[in-house]
Amino acid sequence: MLTTRVIPCLDVAGGRVVKGVRFQDLADQGDPVELAARYAQQGADELTFLDVTATVEGSDTILEVVERCAEQVFIPLTVGGGVRTVADVSRLLAHGADKVGVNSAAIARPEVVDEISAAFGAQVLVVSLDVLRSADTASGFEVTTHGGRRRTGIDAIAWAAEVDRRGAGELLVNSIDADGTKAGFDLELIAAVRAATGVPVVASGGAGGPEHFAPAVSAGADAVLAASIFHSQQSTIDDVKAAMRAAGVTVR
């Protein structure tokens, strides 16, 4: 039986990990590859690097990081942030990324989903959705850009179904409302996306403790992604998996 994947997410800028990583005994606290190796050793099922330096074009440092990671860490690596074109995807894959995350570029021009999927297969393409609860859409969920600061008016559930149809291989569903609250994932959002699509759904946003992960799986998530809970050393991958296992979720 397929296990539910637990995925730590690292924000990377200028080749360094940024934002709230507190591993005291790391020789170099800011090296994404060192941290990736540590998470892999702790039992992470995949890794995600989010390049927060605007565009892939403008930051070749992420390519060097991806290449080093692929040479040392033998679990799947997703890289997102600033990916706009088939050429961006090609470059990341050539340097060792297994999957590539696309967010605002797909909203700006949905055809890019078809293009990437046709060029490399659906399995490389993760479409990320930053979702805000909203009274302005039929489902009550709206897609945003710029980390939730910019509204689009697009119904998030209809958008999830559309990118699935266009060839996304996976959906990373991040709740802007839940993000940072540490109060748990937005379960209604996960369930709504699950019901509307047929590709794996990764739940993101709101994890505050190991007990928050199993409910996301019950709501329909195939994988769970978190950042600060792991970086702050508040919980280890093992803690999270133990809580999931205790709640009846199959994990590796």
Added chain:
Amino acid sequence: MALLDYGMGNVHSAAKALEAAGAHVTLTADRATIMEADGLVVPGVGSIASCVAGIEAVRGGELIGRRLAGGRPVLGICVGMQVLFETGLEGREETTALGEWPGTVRRLQADVLPHMGWNTVEAGEGSRLFAGIEDERFYFVHSYAATEWLIDPHPRIRQPITTWAEHGERFLAAVENGPLCATQFHPEKSGAAGARLLTNWVGTLGSE
């Protein structure tokens, strides 16, 4: 060890994982290098159609056939396994693949596709690839697979060893057929278990 270079797939990890398993790896499409190597690894991601086209563009099908005729080991990974069957069926597109094994690769019948993540396998009896790691999980990412093994037992040839997994339905996770082995999952992305499998494979080279 030769890693077939035809422009498809993340070959970084495959090369590094094979090196970690004790092999010296050359990424190449050069005929002589491929024929002389102790083992040939055929990677593959994306569609069967594009992988077959890429392999044929470097005359990879012929090289694989010639190696096998001489009992020289070949390992296919992911779509590199799928291309070894006769036919690939993707939507309405039917691809004539390399045909080393009979059968068709088609879309799995499952609620959620791609089949993405860590799954268990039911290792075939006497498997050398899975020796010591029969109960481990491996990383899969695919929507298509071969769901039937069509080679009947024959009293005079060594029985191929088939390993199965399940996602919606049962499908072939790995095959060990004399010098020709293949895995539907990615050993190079399967952490310690995958490293052990590659080490097991490297350990069989030269013993066929």
